[in-house]
Amino acid sequence: MYSYIPHTSSDERKMLEAIGVNSIDELFVDLKEGGCLLKDFLKIEEGLSEEEVIRKVKRLANMNVQGVSFLGAGIYDHIIPSAVTSLSSLPGFSTSYTPYQAEISQGILQSFFEFQTMICNLTSLPVSNATLYDGGSAAAEAASLILSSKRGCDEIIVSSTISPFSLECIKTWIKGTGNTLVMLPEKDGVSDFDCLEGLITNKTAGLMVQTPNKYGFFEDLTGIDSIVHSFKGLFAIYSDPLSLSIQKSQGQWGADIAIGDTQSLGVPMAFGGPTAGYMAVSSSLMRKIPGRIVGRTVDNQGNTAYVLTLQAREQHIKRERATSNICSNEALISIMNVIYTSQLGFKGMKEAALQCRAKAQYLLEGLDKLSFVNIKKKDFFLEFPVEFDSSERMEKFLLGLKENGIFGGVRLYPLTKNKKDEATILVAVTEKRTKEEMDEYLEIVGRLENE
Amino acid sequence: MSKIIDELLYTKDHEWLKIEGTEATVGITDYAQSSLGEIVYVELPVVDDEFSAKEEIANVESVKAASAIYSPVSGTVSEVNEELSDNPELLNTDCYSNFIFKLKDVTEGEDLLDADAYREFLKTVD
Numbered sequence: 001m002y003s004y005i006p007h008t009s010s011d012e013r014k015m016l017e018a019i020g021v022n023s024i025d026e027l028f029v030d031l032k033e034g035g036c037l038l039k040d041f042l043k044i045e046e047g048l049s050e051e052e053v054i055r056k057v058k059r060l061a062n063m064n065v066q067g068v069s070f071l072g073a074g075i076y077d078h079i080i081p082s083a084v085t086s087l088s089s090l091p092g093f094s095t096s097y098t099p100y101q102a103e104i105s106q107g108i109l110q111s112f113f114e115f116q117t118m119i120c121n122l123t124s125l126p127v128s129n130a131t132l133y134d135g136g137s138a139a140a141e142a143a144s145l146i147l148s149s150k151r152g153c154d155e156i157i158v159s160s161t162i163s164p165f166s167l168e169c170i171k172t173w174i175k176g177t178g179n180t181l182v183m184l185p186e187k188d189g190v191s192d193f194d195c196l197e198g199l200i201t202n203k204t205a206g207l208m209v210q211t212p213n214k215y216g217f218f219e220d221l222t223g224i225d226s227i228v229h230s231f232k233g234l235f236a237i238y239s240d241p242l243s244l245s246i247q248k249s250q251g252q253w254g255a256d257i258a259i260g261d262t263q264s265l266g267v268p269m270a271f272g273g274p275t276a277g278y279m280a281v282s283s284s285l286m287r288k289i290p291g292r293i294v295g296r297t298v299d300n301q302g303n304t305a306y307v308l309t310l311q312a313r314e315q316h317i318k319r320e321r322a323t324s325n326i327c328s329n330e331a332l333i334s335i336m337n338v339i340y341t342s343q344l345g346f347k348g349m350k351e352a353a354l355q356c357r358a359k360a361q362y363l364l365e366g367l368d369k370l371s372f373v374n375i376k377k378k379d380f381f382l383e384f385p386v387e388f389d390s391s392e393r394m395e396k397f398l399l400g401l402k403e404n405g406i407f408g409g410v411r412l413y414p415l416t417k418n419k420k421d422e423a424t425i426l427v428a429v430t431e432k433r434t435k436e437e438m439d440e441y442l443e444i445v446g447r448l449e450n451e
Numbered sequence: 452m453s454k455i456i457d458e459l460l461y462t463k464d465h466e467w468l469k470i471e472g473t474e475a476t477v478g479i480t481d482y483a484q485s486s487l488g489e490i491v492y493v494e495l496p497v498v499d500d501e502f503s504a505k506e507e508i509a510n511v512e513s514v515k516a517a518s519a520i521y522s523p524v525s526g527t528v529s530e531v532n533e534e535l536s537d538n539p540e541l542l543n544t545d546c547y548s549n550f551i552f553k554l555k556d557v558t559e560g561e562d563l564l565d566a567d568a569y570r571e572f573l574k575t576v577d
Contacts, residue, residue: 151500287492318517321507 072383072428073410079432081343084266088336109306112294115334122244123258124251125280129291131329135261136169138277141290142236142259143170146206147179148323153205159184159191161213164415206234216383225254243381245350256282266340276330290324355431356382366442383428391423453482461569462523475557478550487513493539495531504559526554
């Protein structure tokens with residue numbers, strides 16, 4: 001393989017002559033005195049031929065363990081129609097980069113416009129941007145938006161039941177800004193809204209919750225919007241977009257900001273990413289939403305044309321006074337989302353969501369018969385926590401399944417670092433799982449009963 | 452030559468203000484609007500919020516820049532020009548008849564220039 005350095009030695013010589021130095025070493029002589037250049041060249045191995053690279057990567061790929069996945073905690077194994085993979089793999093989508101004069105790429109802009117329309121329909125909020133990096137960054141951007149919107153307020157209340165990954169992102173964003181994160185306690189697997197009013201001060205800018213929450217349970221958000229709006233705060237709800245086809249949307253709950261991760265809409269698990277984040281807001285926040293918004297207009301000949309309608313105010317113009325510095329988006333992922341939703345339609349999404357729920361219910365009922373587990377009876381979407389009588393039993397359970405090619409669930413403790421979660425796993429069941437797979441799961445773990 | 456009105460006071464940030472008793476009416480000057488170009492958005496403060504002098508209170512965005520408006524005096528917002536939300540270009544058409552916000556209980560105001568002083572100041576920036 002060649003090293004991709006485009007300059008020939010004669011190019012180099014000409015450039016050195018033009019600035020009046022004799023060699024590359026002489027060019028960097030000042031840096032050497034400062035001691036910031038390496039003495040010896042880095043020890044990098046020789047390059048490999050194409051064939052050698054293919055063999056090496058294949059060998060590595062074969063080390064991956066294949067299995068039936070009941071894993072979730074934010075990333076789920078849903079059915080992806082092959083049209084999503086084929087169409088989104090077209091080089092026009094998969095290799096292109098939005099040019100700096102974005103309007104030259106009308107196709108890409110149109111796909112963002114369709115994405116925004118889809119997000120607005122799902123969330124029942126009027127303004128959507130053209131994606132954020134993932135659910136975590138969407139949550140963090142929403143926290144920044146809430147904190148920057150209400151003058152003199154530097155506290156945000158976040159429910160303890162939001163995803164631990166989102167919480168980490170929010171903590172990272174807030175660190176060093178002088179803002180304060182206030183946690184709303186949880187009770188019995190859902191937010192304890194009885195505590196909400198006690199946490200509100202004259203510094204509170206707003207509230208963020210998640211439904212289905214980090215355990216998979218739906219949250220009852222009735223009346224929460226009135227509490228938040230009574231002190232002129234902003235209300236943000238994080239939701240799996242697929243769940244919005246069977247539960248109340250953010251707009252219907254009275255939220256000002258809708259956020260989440262679009263992985264459930266046609267995006268492979270891919271070891272946890274990349275995914276895309278989404279954000280939709282009420283019209284009063286239109287000028288404050290981070291990221292870019294694509295709009296549809298007409299050109300000087302009356303033809304439909306797509307443009308970047310709102311983006312400039314943030315990174316290009318407001319600079320250090322910008323409330324967000326997100327400079328890109330997840331174009332390819334959003335295209336996959338758009339193809340997925342156009343394949344399924346709202347009816348198909350609802351069907352997929354209902355199947356997830358029904359199948360998860362089937363597995364839950366089977367697991368509930370085991371004497372060594374405790375399962376909370378709560379309204380949930382496709383994921384639920386299973387608590388064991390000991391962490392040893394939990395490990396045996398997971399190992400027994402793994403030996404039979406089944407990934408039985410995600411250990412909760414490493415995510416929450418909360419002692420009460422030490423013997424708990426999250427089990428996710430999507431529409432992709434079959435009755436046979438679930439029966440096999442139940443049969444394997446049933447054997448543990450006699451041990 | 453930028454238009455300057457004799458009866459008004461000015462700041463070095465190119466804002467004009469009219470003080471009547473303890474109330475101040477604030478807008479941007481002709482120099483400011485012509486430097487900004489076509490104004491597309493005005494972010495107004497919230498009525499009843501208190502500001503100290505030199506604190507960022509509003510934002511004016513044009514097709515080429517976003518500029519913060521700093522409160523020229525300390526006070527409480529008593530009125531904002533809602534018309535600018537739908538017609539921000541009014542600041543280009545007539546910047547002196549279209550105020551941005553009004554402050555009440557005005558207490559502090561340093562470094563305010565009269566028309567002549569502002570005229571002199573403009574000579575140094577051009």
